[in-house]
Amino acid sequence: MSEGFVLSDEMExxxxxVRKFIKKEILPREQLIDLDAPFFPEDIQKEVQQLGRELGIWYVDAPEKYGGADLSIFAQTIIAEEASQHRMGAYNAAGGAFGFELPNVIFKGTPDQIERFAVPTIQKGGSGFVGITEPSGGSDPARAIETKAVRDGNKWILNGSKIFISAxxxxxxxxxxARTSEGRNGITAFLVEIDAPGFSYKPIPVIRSWYPKELVFDNCEIPLENQLxxxxxxxxxxxxxxxxGRIPYAAGCIGIAVAALKMAVEYTKQRVTFKTPLADKQAIQWMIADSEVEIKAARWLTWEAAWKADRGEPFKNEASIAKLYATEVANRVVDRCVQIFGGMGVSKEFPFERWFRELRIKRIGEGPSEVHRMVIARNLLGERR
Ligand SMILES: Cc1cc2nc3c(=O)[nH]c(=O)nc-3n(C[C@H](O)[C@H](O)[C@H](O)COP(=O)(O)OP(=O)(O)OC[C@H]3O[C@@H](n4cnc5c(N)ncnc54)[C@H](O)[C@@H]3O)c2cc1C
Known part of the structure; x- marks a missing residue:
């Protein structure tokens, strides 16, 4: 937790x-893999996960009794900003060294569900997927979901499809x-095993090198005990x-912006045009100054949302503000850094073009910018608008 305008010793x-870990363990290993690889190969993955466990940063949001680190949202936010400062960025923060994101709603499941699903995944360092978005739309899923679940004796039968599902x-x-009845309160959650009869998936090529999937449920059978x-x-x-989840998501984007700006600042001191370094040009200085101001503002907004969430105060509005602002700032900052590097900015030799592509998605996933603006405006104007 922060204390006023400084971080507590514990958070520092x-x-x-995490900063030292990324520098010592992740950056050198990233040099060994393809420039656009979304993940480490399995052997390196295992190696860094062992180091993550030893550091005590392992499934930061999962309760300790199930093998997680059970850290506060504020701590998760601090970690997320540092852990995304490398080429694989926020999508594979710390190269998976701290474990992957779990659909944490599993912890609202029965003890048996948690033991069968969450615990083995945490032990092995795996992940789970979250299937909400459908071809009918993701911004308003409570209305758009058409995948149907119908009860048949001792099982549920799912029919329909999902798109853009990660991991x-x-x-x-x-x-x-899936929909079990009409209306906004007609949606039920199910635990779907990857080998469930009638379940299949295929990749959807997108702007980033890690493709999300289309899921198909063709009379897919789910045992009753997998209803969540x-x-x-x-x-x-x-x-x-x-x-x-939107708060550390925002912090991950800020981390990329911080890393990009750091590189751009160094570059402007060395690159000479018209006989003087770029750093001496006001047009460049303004890009650097605007980036610094926006990063700082995004960080404070994100910390405020985390602080409120940890105190048990309402934080939906603050989470939307942080997600909206941080994702848009990170896009602007990386875009400016591409411009500062000129042709090298879009070369694969530097991570900017990759961050640029990944960050573009961040304005769409976890609620697109427009939906968060809607939440913030409704908070001021009232629901009925
Ligand atoms: C790479 C990637 C990974 C993803 N991973 C997952 C995942 O793991 N699980 C999952 O469930 N989903 C996932 N998604 C889906 C993502 O959550 C949706 O794309 C997102 O919610 C938007 O839904 P949509 O694409 O259907 O856009 P739509 O809902 O069709 O909206 C289209 C556009 O209209 C805007 N819009 C909508 N309503 C309004 C309004 N009232 N006012 C103004 N503008 C509006 C939206 O902001 C958007 O810009 C992923 C998407 C991508 C691209």
Whole structure:
């Protein structure tokens, strides 16, 4: 937690540990893999995960009794900003060394579900997927979801499809939201195993090198005991986790912006045009100054959201503000850094073009910018607008 305008000693130490870890363990290993590889090969992955476990930063959001580190949102936010400062960026923060994102709503499941699904995944360093978005739209999923779940004796039968679902290829299971009745309260969550009968998936090529998947449910059979939470309560169950997740998501984008700006500042001191370094040109100085101001503002907004969430105060509005602002700032900062580097900015020799592509998605995933603006405006104008 922060104390006024400074970080507590504990948070400073956490930040320094992660910073050193990225520099010592992740940056050199990233030199060994393809420039656009989304992940480390399995052997390196295992190696860095062992180091992550030893550091005590392992599944930061999962309760300790299930093998996680159970850190505060503030601590997760501090980690996320540091852990994204390398080529693989926020999508594979710290190269997976601290574990991957889990659909944390699993911790609202029964003890048996947590033991069967979450615990083995945390032990092995795996991930799970979250299936919400459908071809009918992702901005307003409570209305758009058409995938149907119908009860048949001792199982549920799912029919329909999902698009743009991340992390399916590494997962043994995922949480899928399907319609069990009409209306906004007609959505139920299900734990779907990767080998469930009638379940298949295929990649959807997108701007980043790690492709999300289309999921197809063709009379897909789900045992009754894999229903997560009560019938019709799918989104109520997930809302808290989804909102919370936006805060470290914002911090990951800030981390990329910080790394990009650092590189750009150094470059401007060395690169000479018209007989003087770029650093001497006012047009360049303004790009650097604007980036610094926006990064700082984004960080404070993100910290405020984390602080409120940890204090148990309402934080939905602050999480939307942080997500909206940080993702848009990171896009602007990396775009400016591309410009400062000129042709080298779009060369694969530097990470900017990769960050540029990844960050573009960040304005769409976890609620697009427009939806967060809608949340913020509604907070001021009232729901009925
Ligand atoms: C790489 C990638 C990974 C993803 N991973 C996942 C995942 O793991 N799980 C998952 O469930 N989903 C995932 N998504 C989906 C993502 O959450 C959706 O793309 C997002 O929610 C937007 O939904 P949509 O694409 O259907 O756009 P739409 O809902 O069709 O919206 C289109 C555009 O209209 C805007 N818009 C919508 N409503 C309004 C409004 N009222 N006012 C103004 N503008 C509006 C939106 O902001 C958007 O810009 C992923 C997407 C991508 C690209």
């Amino acid at each position: 130490m956490l930040r320094d540990n 399916v290829e590494f997962a043994d299971w995922g949480v899928v939201y 939470g009560e019938e019709g309560q799918g989104f109520k169950l997930a809302e808290h986790w989804l909102t919370k």
